[in-house]
Amino acid sequence: MGTRANRQYCSWCFKKTKHEKIQQNYVRRNVYQCSKCLERTLHCRVPGCDEMARGHDIYDDERCAYHSGLIESWGQRPPQPSRWCSWCFERTDHRLREDNSLPGRRNVYECTKCARRTLPCRSCSSAHTRGHPTYDDEKCAKCDGTIDSWSRGAEKLQQKVARKGWCSWCLENGPHLLEQKNSIRRDIYHCDFCLGRTLPCMSCDTGMTRGGPGWDDNRCGECSGDVDDWKKAHQHREEVLVKTPWSVDVAREQLERNSRFRSKALEAGMIRPFLYLVSMDPFMRQQTATQLGWSIFTQDYFGDPHAEAWDIINSNIKGIQARTNNAPETLIPIANNCNWYETLYRTGKEAFHEIDGFEKLSFSKSIAICKQSSDKTLSKFEDWHTLQIGRLQAAHMAKAGIAQVDELMESE
Numbered sequence: 001m002g003t004r005a006n007r008q009y010c011s012w013c014f015k016k017t018k019h020e021k022i023q024q025n026y027v028r029r030n031v032y033q034c035s036k037c038l039e040r041t042l043h044c045r046v047p048g049c050d051e052m053a054r055g056h057d058i059y060d061d062e063r064c065a066y067h068s069g070l071i072e073s074w075g076q077r078p079p080q081p082s083r084w085c086s087w088c089f090e091r092t093d094h095r096l097r098e099d100n101s102l103p104g105r106r107n108v109y110e111c112t113k114c115a116r117r118t119l120p121c122r123s124c125s126s127a128h129t130r131g132h133p134t135y136d137d138e139k140c141a142k143c144d145g146t147i148d149s150w151s152r153g154a155e156k157l158q159q160k161v162a163r164k165g166w167c168s169w170c171l172e173n174g175p176h177l178l179e180q181k182n183s184i185r186r187d188i189y190h191c192d193f194c195l196g197r198t199l200p201c202m203s204c205d206t207g208m209t210r211g212g213p214g215w216d217d218n219r220c221g222e223c224s225g226d227v228d229d230w231k232k233a234h235q236h237r238e239e240v241l242v243k244t245p246w247s248v249d250v251a252r253e254q255l256e257r258n259s260r261f262r263s264k265a266l267e268a269g270m271i272r273p274f275l276y277l278v279s280m281d282p283f284m285r286q287q288t289a290t291q292l293g294w295s296i297f298t299q300d301y302f303g304d305p306h307a308e309a310w311d312i313i314n315s316n317i318k319g320i321q322a323r324t325n326n327a328p329e330t331l332i333p334i335a336n337n338c339n340w341y342e343t344l345y346r347t348g349k350e351a352f353h354e355i356d357g358f359e360k361l362s363f364s365k366s367i368a369i370c371k372q373s374s375d376k377t378l379s380k381f382e383d384w385h386t387l388q389i390g391r392l393q394a395a396h397m398a399k400a401g402i403a404q405v406d407e408l409m410e411s412e
């Protein structure tokens with residue numbers, strides 16, 4: 001722990017804390033991370049002020065909480081309104097994340113119970129609406145008619161707005177939780193079992209379709225013929241999973257096994273991600289596929305980890321390679337599919353903008369690295385990725401927990 005002198009007030013958690021430099025910039029301000037709340041922080045731009053302003057995903061505040069008028073002095077906290085939450089249906093505190101002084105714009109909060117984005121309801125003063133990545137609801141769950149009363153209890157309300165149905169992702173007949181209430185288009189849900197995005201099928205009452213960023217299927221697995229019969233498909237899934245239960249030994253066996261898929265992965269310079277996928281338990285492999293837009297549980301090859309892993313990497317439209325080939329910065333047609341080095345480089349560049357210590361290499365240089373098992377470059381590059389992602393995730397996951405611990409400490 002440093003001395004009091006090199007600590008600054010944090011505009012996120014309002015404590016005097018140490019801020020660790022995570023990005024050195026020469027033109028823009030350096031970026032720090034608060035050691036207590038793990039949020040992104042930057043020096044306040046007001047001359048003579050030593051305290052830290054908030055940093056956000058796409059922009060950074062110019063001034064600290066004091067100089068922007070959010071608080072009247074350090075040692076204070078802005079009020080946290082206690083309101084009903086349209087996400088978790090609890091009456092709870094909402095922590096301020098963005099203060100908007102522009103007319104017609106609302107402040108953005110985060111529910112201290114469920115950590116989701118919320119905003120004050122435009123029709124009542126007792127609740128917060130749901131906020132989404134690209135837009136925010138105008139009305140709370142009660143004012144828009146999703147529920148008739150807050151006082152029924154959070155669990156009952158959750159059940160009431162959930163929808164039961166067969167999931168086209170994971171083949172489970174379970175509850176789907178409401179994500180987004182729509183008046184003209186269909187409501188959007190996520191499967192409670194596999195977390196995939198789902199919508200009610202347009203042709204039946206029993207199935208839920210798949211959806212993803214920018215696309216939603218109209219018909220469920222059974223109505224589109226992807227699945228012959230829900231019950232049989234579910235049973236087949238269970239049999240395969242029971243027949244090949246995951247264990248360290250099974251993973252080792254699969255890692256050592258040769259197959260034509262393995263040879264293809266090696267040839268393509270994708271042997272490392274192939275082996276990661278092969279060593280995962282089938283549910284994690286399914287979740288990876290779900291994030292990329294399809295399901296392995298409904299494929300004929302389901303049950304063969306090598307075939308599943310290769311399809312995730314190679315599937316022309318939706319696999320990891322195709323996704324990277326289509327990244328905006330690579331609109332110029334490229335002769336080869338991305339190898340693992342290029343994939344790490346491009347995704348790293350897109351997600352974190354600056355890559356320390358790794359250069360853009362020609363295809364022939366990078367494929368040589370990918371095929372050379374004694375080369376340590378790739379494992380170092382993966383470590384770099386893990387560290388960056390870990391930072392982001394720790395920051396996001398810790399927030400709700402930290403907010404609650406803060407409350408406890410202060411009420412002591």
Ligand SMILES: [Zn+2]
Binds near residue numbers: 035
């Ligand atoms: Zn902080």
Ligand SMILES: [Zn+2]
Binds near residue numbers: 064
């Ligand atoms: Zn300041």
Ligand SMILES: [Zn+2]
Binds near residue numbers: 111116
């Ligand atoms: Zn909530």
Ligand SMILES: [Zn+2]
Binds near residue numbers: 121125126127140141
């Ligand atoms: Zn309302």
Ligand SMILES: [Zn+2]
Binds near residue numbers: 168169172191193196
């Ligand atoms: Zn599911």
Ligand SMILES: [Zn+2]
Binds near residue numbers: 205
């Ligand atoms: Zn259907």
